Amino acid sequence: MNLTGFMQLYVFMLAAFVGYQIITRVPPLLHTPLMSATNAISAISLVGSLVAAGSDRGMVSTILGFVAVTAATINMVGGFVITDRMLKMFRREPATPKVDPAAAAKPEATK
Amino acid sequence: MNLTGFMQLYVFMLAAFVGYQIITRVPPLLHTPLMSATNAISAISLVGSLVAAGSDRGMVSTILGFVAVTAATINMVGGFVITDRMLKMFRREPATPKVDPAAAAKPEATK
Amino acid sequence: MREIFTQVTYLVASVLFILGLRSLTKPDTARRGMQYAAIGMLLAIVGTLVQHEIVRYDWIIGGLILGTIIGIPLGTQVPMTAMPQRIAISHMFGALAATLVGIAEYWLHGAELGSAKMAAVGFEVLFGALTITGSFMAFGKLQEIITGRAVTYKGQNAVNITLFGVTLLMFGYLIVHPENAVVFYSMIALALMIGVFMVLPIGGADMPVVISLLNSYAGLASAATGFAIGNNVLIIAGALDGASGFILSIVMSKAMNRSFQNVIFGAFGAAPTVSTKTASGLSVRSISAEDAAIQLAYAKLVIIVPGYGMAVAQAQHQVRELAELIEKKGGEVKYAIHPVAGRMPGHMNVLLAEANVPYDRLYDMDEINGEFERADVALIIGANDVVNPAARNDKSSPIYGMPILNADKAQNVIVLKRSMNPGFAGIENELFYNDKTSLLFGDAKASLSKLVTEMKTV
């Protein structure tokens, strides 16, 4: 195992610590947004997919890359949008009468 | 700046996060032990000093290394010992009459 | 120079991701934080696109556009009640991307990968592949494309364990002989099968735990990708993802007080197998919307206990309406949220938030349990297991020991459900036969609408 390999282990180890400490402090209130948030972030695998799709190393790689890019993009776009949609809904002060975009999706909310 | 350089930046960045999250959760009760604990840990600079002192690359390096090893060792030994000495003193249940090593250093404690 | 720019964008992205998740520790900062995370994502993409290796953009742009077209509706259209399957399917996409990248890597370098990289790629495709099929199965069960029942057959565990063993052997072999492509691709095939067989015997209601587990697998897969292509931001994002999934599945198991093994091999959630007590001899008192409305109208403190049924009926908006009416009549309303009410962590919170219920009205189990004594009415809306006293006093019950909401301590209990069918755990609930309990039968949404109209006339 080479040196960079170890470097990566350090990064992974530390990131796992950070993750553990952060997640354990996310209140149950936000556990659902948390799930979609991690989804969105996991879309970072795009950086790998883009290289596969764009570095013209034979059709196979390109096609695999293309599908990967598509899949990852779905997570990125869908993930961030839905997370924001959810978080927008969490309010402290009593619900305001004015129609708000997120709730507007469901007619009842506008009552 | 080369790739390892960046790797190191990641390690530093993540370690700083971990440190920040841990330290902010250390109760005031243990702030003094915390200080000596970080001292003890900082003695890890030994790993650098040992190489300087032992890799026989000219007298200058060896002497500098020797002093460095000495200084770092002082912190390591002194730091871990005094931290342990302090932490040993923190008790939950009411103080027991039996003589305890740490307190024994001061005669009054044995009362 | 470009190389440095790329690296900087990755570093910044990593920081923003961490800060983004960190912001989720407080509802007020959460939204802003995640927007920063999104910016980090864009940065990383730009940083990647400027790299020298990237010479053709046609397929990239195609993929980005196609992904966006599919992604937007997945983000804007999916109702909050469908979040569990929504999350399951997105794990599939994530794992798919990771696996394909791994395959591409192998396709290009094969033998030259060397053992270390081969190990990384191996992990990547292993975790990736089983997450693909596993998540899809979970999605199918939740969406009821596949039966939600736990599918079990004799010697099932034996089969799974052999499958697993063989796959591991292949993996070990590959690390020594990376050049053997046949083994590589058959390993992937087996991993895909493992995903299916792993989820098959698990009841639909247990899916949330499985999903979180798969979430951490997906995380590990992308971390492995990071190792394989030497990219830190991937390693970091993967680790964060993995930690999140792992911790959430623990939280759930704890709140259901069950062990992982129990969830994975227990074939729980298959109702008939576990039903213990039967309601023989016991009789329930049903109540009319009118009478219920009167009770609520004169109550000083009403504690609303929402459960999975509210989600099924999508009744959260009616709940808010009713609560507002009760307050108009001078009563106080609090919401009691059990950690595993519904079918995913935070399920009830997000539904009620959608209905504009301010989150400081939602109380966690420990905060509210003391207050039920004071409550005139506990209004149970499609909740069942989370208020089942058997968890306290019936050692034989499968949910014995699971912490519950003390709804039975309230002066009166009104339960909204459609029938006498059991809940997720598939067991009877004494509470419904308690003297102070009265049931208002019918779909939660319908019943609530009735209650609302009645309240207005009271």
Place this chain on the structure above:
Amino acid sequence: MREIFTQVTYLVASVLFILGLRSLTKPDTARRGMQYAAIGMLLAIVGTLVQHEIVRYDWIIGGLILGTIIGIPLGTQVPMTAMPQRIAISHMFGALAATLVGIAEYWLHGAELGSAKMAAVGFEVLFGALTITGSFMAFGKLQEIITGRAVTYKGQNAVNITLFGVTLLMFGYLIVHPENAVVFYSMIALALMIGVFMVLPIGGADMPVVISLLNSYAGLASAATGFAIGNNVLIIAGALDGASGFILSIVMSKAMNRSFQNVIFGAFGAAPTVSTKTASGLSVRSISAEDAAIQLAYAKLVIIVPGYGMAVAQAQHQVRELAELIEKKGGEVKYAIHPVAGRMPGHMNVLLAEANVPYDRLYDMDEINGEFERADVALIIGANDVVNPAARNDKSSPIYGMPILNADKAQNVIVLKRSMNPGFAGIENELFYNDKTSLLFGDAKASLSKLVTEMKTV
């Protein structure tokens, strides 16, 4: 092979260090955790010694032995009351090690270092050097080898700033021309001077803040070492160290409600310069040990407020004794610990712990402040600023706005101090002139012993 072993030991050491610090978040786990950290340290050392580069062990062993000989007394003999200077001096050793390693690196490779590594080595020696002298100055002031007073002269800041500017210029130059040894060594010389001049104008009592600041510098220095010699465990330990020092100095400044600049450039703690109110006209009531003992004997609740004076008098053991007697007489005793009571964070806690006072009797400011109304006696042992009402009601006071313990809310206040001298902030304290306050003059230890004997006779 060996290389891998070394790397593994470093990785394990890093994990153990993190877990060690993490264990300090709970008093029960703390000790065990730090022992693991120590094991990690040993591992790392072994891992280093087996490396190929290391060919001669004579000097290494010499250094290890010498260091141990000096280290053991520093660990076992130093009294808890001397912790601040103890910590200051150890920062000096740490910085010394880092700096020397940096110099050795430069001595060996000089020009070949290249800009990037030169930058790392530069940081290393810069932070290292100024921490060496700075910590030594801090040590000197606390140990009263050097005057504790803030030494100030005209144009001081101008001098410091030019010094600083020149040093930075040299650093910049070195990154471009690493080969220029003269610049390198004169930069170190200047950094050493900066350390001295930086601490000179700061009052002895402000040292704790400075020490923590230097702590974070020492941390950055060893992190830089890690960058220079490409060693992660150094980077990690350095980062942890840096974070700790930084956060603690913030905590202190907050609790004293002052800004860094104020601490660094404020030349605070130089008593005469700031004394605002004078006690003209006001008279104090002094009390005999006998009367004080009677008050304590009949008190239902006594809240003890320890301060720097208790540390100076090393009276913690007598305090415990007295508390035990009060309890024998049926009274309840609580300890009110102000975040910056004494001269370093947690100072009072560690002293009282040394005297076997169980830590669940020690209450933080926020926990206890509500209880003073209920207290029959607030027994103030060598505390002053932390109970000075001026912080609440005298806008002109230098400590205005600093959160304090509400000792003045107690029924009676007994203050143990030697004279009417002010405390660290060098300002009068109205509390002493309050009608319900009576002063028991004399060294805290002596006074407490008197009280103890009196109590026994009561």
